[in-house]
Amino acid sequence: MTTTHGSAKWQGGIKDGKGAISTKSGALTDYPYGFASRFEGKPGSNPEELIGAAHAACFTMALSLILGEAKLTAEHMETKADVTLEKVADGFAITAVHLTLSAKIPGADDATFQELAGKAKAGCPVSKLLNTKITLDASLQG
Numbered sequence: 001m002t003t004t005h006g007s008a009k010w011q012g013g014i015k016d017g018k019g020a021i022s023t024k025s026g027a028l029t030d031y032p033y034g035f036a037s038r039f040e041g042k043p044g045s046n047p048e049e050l051i052g053a054a055h056a057a058c059f060t061m062a063l064s065l066i067l068g069e070a071k072l073t074a075e076h077m078e079t080k081a082d083v084t085l086e087k088v089a090d091g092f093a094i095t096a097v098h099l100t101l102s103a104k105i106p107g108a109d110d111a112t113f114q115e116l117a118g119k120a121k122a123g124c125p126v127s128k129l130l131n132t133k134i135t136l137d138a139s140l141q142g
Contacts, residue, residue: 063120
């Protein structure tokens with residue numbers, strides 16, 4: 001079992017308040033986040049962005065493992081995770097994550113690639129964590 005952590009600080013109200021996000025690794029140290037960065041496009045981070053980065057990273061690592069099991073190695077993979085936050089009856093909810101993968105994998109045909117990418121989407125730990133619709137577009141570069 002592995003345990004790590006991220007942390008958040010907050011002070012003030014929802015619209016006038018400000019927060020800071022940190023990670024155990026130090027990749028983020030008191031990085032700003034708040035209402036303006038979440039809903040108004042202002043500088044700073046937000047939870048959905050961080051979930052997207054975590055999901056993209058987890059999925060891509062899972063696919064690397066699955067490719068290795070199939071005796072394939074990626075020359076390059078890049079994944080973007082679009083996280084949808086919507087207003088619902090009882091507040092807000094993350095309602096979907098859409099993964100877009102572009103990869104160059106020597107020796108892989110598209111059918112095999114799509115199958116293995118689908119396995120990674122279903123099996124990565126962050127996919128399992130999220131109780132939402134997760135979709136995937138995967139393109140194999142020639």
